[in-house]
Amino acid sequence: MSHADGARAARHGALHLVAVLVGATVLVPIVFGVLGGFKDNGQLFTNPFGLPDPWVPGNYTDILGSGEFWRQTGNSLGIALATTVLVVGIGAMASYIFARYAFPGRELLFTVFAIGLMFPFAVAILPLFVLLRELGLLGNPLGVILPQVAFGLPVTIVILRGFFRGIPGEVEESAVLDGCGPVRFFWRILLPMSRPALGTVSVLAVVGSWNNYLLPLIVFNDSRWWTLPLGVQQFQSQYSADTARILAYVTLAILPALLCYALAERQLVAGLTSGIGKG
Amino acid sequence: MVTIERPVTATRAPAGPRPRRRRPWPTIAVFLAPALLLFGLLVLAPIAVAGYASFFTWNGFGVPTEFVGAENFRRLLADEVFAGDLRRTLLLVGLSIGVQLPFSLALAMLLHQPLRGRRAYRLVFFAPYVLSEVVTAVLFTMIFSPNQGLANHVTRLIGLGDLGATWLADTRTVMFSLFLVISWKYFGFHTLLYLAARQGIPQELHDAAATDGAGPWRAFRHITLPLLGPTIRISVFLSVLGTIQLFDMVWVLTGGGPIRSSETLAVTMFQEGFKRFQVGYASAISMAIFLISLVFGLLYQRFVLRRDLEGAITTMGDRR
Numbered sequence: 001m002s003h004a005d006g007a008r009a010a011r012h013g014a015l016h017l018v019a020v021l022v023g024a025t026v027l028v029p030i031v032f033g034v035l036g037g038f039k040d041n042g043q044l045f046t047n048p049f050g051l052p053d054p055w056v057p058g059n060y061t062d063i064l065g066s067g068e069f070w071r072q073t074g075n076s077l078g079i080a081l082a083t084t085v086l087v088v089g090i091g092a093m094a095s096y097i098f099a100r101y102a103f104p105g106r107e108l109l110f111t112v113f114a115i116g117l118m119f120p121f122a123v124a125i126l127p128l129f130v131l132l133r134e135l136g137l138l139g140n141p142l143g144v145i146l147p148q149v150a151f152g153l154p155v156t157i158v159i160l161r162g163f164f165r166g167i168p169g170e171v172e173e174s175a176v177l178d179g180c181g182p183v184r185f186f187w188r189i190l191l192p193m194s195r196p197a198l199g200t201v202s203v204l205a206v207v208g209s210w211n212n213y214l215l216p217l218i219v220f221n222d223s224r225w226w227t228l229p230l231g232v233q234q235f236q237s238q239y240s241a242d243t244a245r246i247l248a249y250v251t252l253a254i255l256p257a258l259l260c261y262a263l264a265e266r267q268l269v270a271g272l273t274s275g276i277g278k279g
Numbered sequence: 280m281v282t283i284e285r286p287v288t289a290t291r292a293p294a295g296p297r298p299r300r301r302r303p304w305p306t307i308a309v310f311l312a313p314a315l316l317l318f319g320l321l322v323l324a325p326i327a328v329a330g331y332a333s334f335f336t337w338n339g340f341g342v343p344t345e346f347v348g349a350e351n352f353r354r355l356l357a358d359e360v361f362a363g364d365l366r367r368t369l370l371l372v373g374l375s376i377g378v379q380l381p382f383s384l385a386l387a388m389l390l391h392q393p394l395r396g397r398r399a400y401r402l403v404f405f406a407p408y409v410l411s412e413v414v415t416a417v418l419f420t421m422i423f424s425p426n427q428g429l430a431n432h433v434t435r436l437i438g439l440g441d442l443g444a445t446w447l448a449d450t451r452t453v454m455f456s457l458f459l460v461i462s463w464k465y466f467g468f469h470t471l472l473y474l475a476a477r478q479g480i481p482q483e484l485h486d487a488a489a490t491d492g493a494g495p496w497r498a499f500r501h502i503t504l505p506l507l508g509p510t511i512r513i514s515v516f517l518s519v520l521g522t523i524q525l526f527d528m529v530w531v532l533t534g535g536g537p538i539r540s541s542e543t544l545a546v547t548m549f550q551e552g553f554k555r556f557q558v559g560y561a562s563a564i565s566m567a568i569f570l571i572s573l574v575f576g577l578l579y580q581r582f583v584l585r586r587d588l589e590g591a592i593t594t595m596g597d598r599r
Contacts, residue, residue, distance in 0.1 A: 026403050026463070049432070091314065094313075101307055112323075113314075123565045126561055182303075229411050229413035
């Protein structure tokens with residue numbers, strides 16, 4: 001082995017060491033949660049690092065058998081899907097107009113949406129609560145879905161408008177010459193051509209809805225509609241002394257997100273970085 | 280600026296068979312209406328109402344009637360908690376920009392090296408980003424738990440004893456514990472942004488620099504860093520805005536305690552509005568969050584992002 005090879009190998013070793021260390025700090029809390037759920041509290045105290053001995057599956061089986069966890073997962077899923085369909089649909093319609101129609105006031109309207117990117121959710125939450133109460137939407141999933149859609153519109157419209165503008169005008173001209181109306185052009189040609197961008201905004205909407213906490217917190221008094229974040233937090237205060245049981249619940253709440261991430265990593269990463277990552 | 284409009288050639292062609300021309304207004308109205316309605320009703324109106332309510336003493340029921348002028352804002356400026364919120368926000372912004380982002384940048388440079396298994400590393404680093412703040416916070420509450428938690432076991436193991444007995448319970452350590460959790464969750468996101476940008480820099484530039492005898496540090500300083508500029512500026516922007524608006528993580532991790540020593544603007548707003556029903560005063564805090572975000576956002580766009588933003592956010596997919 002030549003000198004240069006040796007130096008390169010040493011450098012590689014050092015790089016790997018750093019990467020492994022950082023990877024470990026990321027993984028250790030998660031692994032602690034997964035394994036901790038299989039321990040009891042005594043084991044967590046005496047044996048924090050090792051494998052469970054013996055394995056205690058009771059925490060997991062209790063939760064999986066309770067039905068509450070499944071209802072929360074279902075609620076999270078349903079609300080995320082409804083939010084995504086609506087925000088992408090409504091956002092795409094608006095983006096189509098913003099991208100391809102000229103009318104007075106268009107840039108001003110678009111700017112209002114674009115500035116909406118900077119509106120913190122927390123600012124509107126009090127009046128939103130009052131409004132939803134007046135509309136009778138407290139304790140109703142629509143009370144979460146509709147505001148999520150409204151607050152998701154800015155990022156959806158900004159990304160989709162950019163993409164729609166990139167589709168050549170000739171495509172539209174020939175469609176119009178073939179007698180294609182605006183609705184059919186939008187539905188049959190523009191949307192199918194925009195799959196990558198639609199994927200991006202869908203991912204943003206799903207992640208945003210799945211992780212939302214403040215809005216479900218104020219809208220759902222009744223545990224019937226609780227989503228996973230609410231359920232996890234409630235579970236924590238209910239069993240505050242039972243660390244192992246809480247770790248099991250956290251693990252089960254994390255799994256769907258991690259599974260989804262593992263399956264759709266490319267799409268997700270592309271989605272989250274496409275708008276901002278290219279310098 | 281070239282704007283692609285509806286049948287461009289069809290309307291401009293003076294002769295020949297013209298396709299049936301549709302009036303665009305009904306189409307515009309129908310396609311825009313749902314977005315305008317929802318955005319107006321559920322985003323703009325509530326923010327306007329918060330602005331209005333900030334001039335009243337109001338418990339959130341009925342219509343605000345007790346007008347107090349700028350009293351809420353005067354109270355806000357004199358409020359020790361609010362001043363603390365601002366200090367803590369600045370502390371977190373400083374730590375993020377000074378520690379978290381440089382660390383992310385270094386890691387991105389490392390992952391750019393031809394490293395075996397770097398896809399796996401990337402996968403792992405980014406994973407916490409997909410977890411919700413609440414779930415992350417509950418997990419770390421358990422990790423910081425005095426007896427069964429992992430944090431104290433680690434400090435004992437490396438000979439620091441029970442240094443960590445009070446991670447979240449001590450006013451002196453709580454903000455740093457909070458920062459630790461925030462970094463754990465978000466550093467991967469920034470790493471990924473930088474990595475994506477780094478991979479977009481043509482290799483020829485670095486080859487040329489190497490031929491001219493530039494060492495790795497000089498190449499980084501004079502080529503990589505300037506070309507990563509737009510991405511770094513966006514990442515700082517997102518990080519600062521996120522910090523100004525921080526709520527979920529703090530609310531679940533500490534509730535703002537102990538003795539309000541980890542409260543953020545949004546947590547104070549939530550306490551006043553939903554726990555004490557001081558909706559007028561809470562609205563004034565909302566307005567403060569709004570104004571700080573907006574002023575920061577606009578100034579930042581005006582002076583820092585100006586040219587970046589055109590190419591980076593608003594024209595994705597645009598081949599201009």
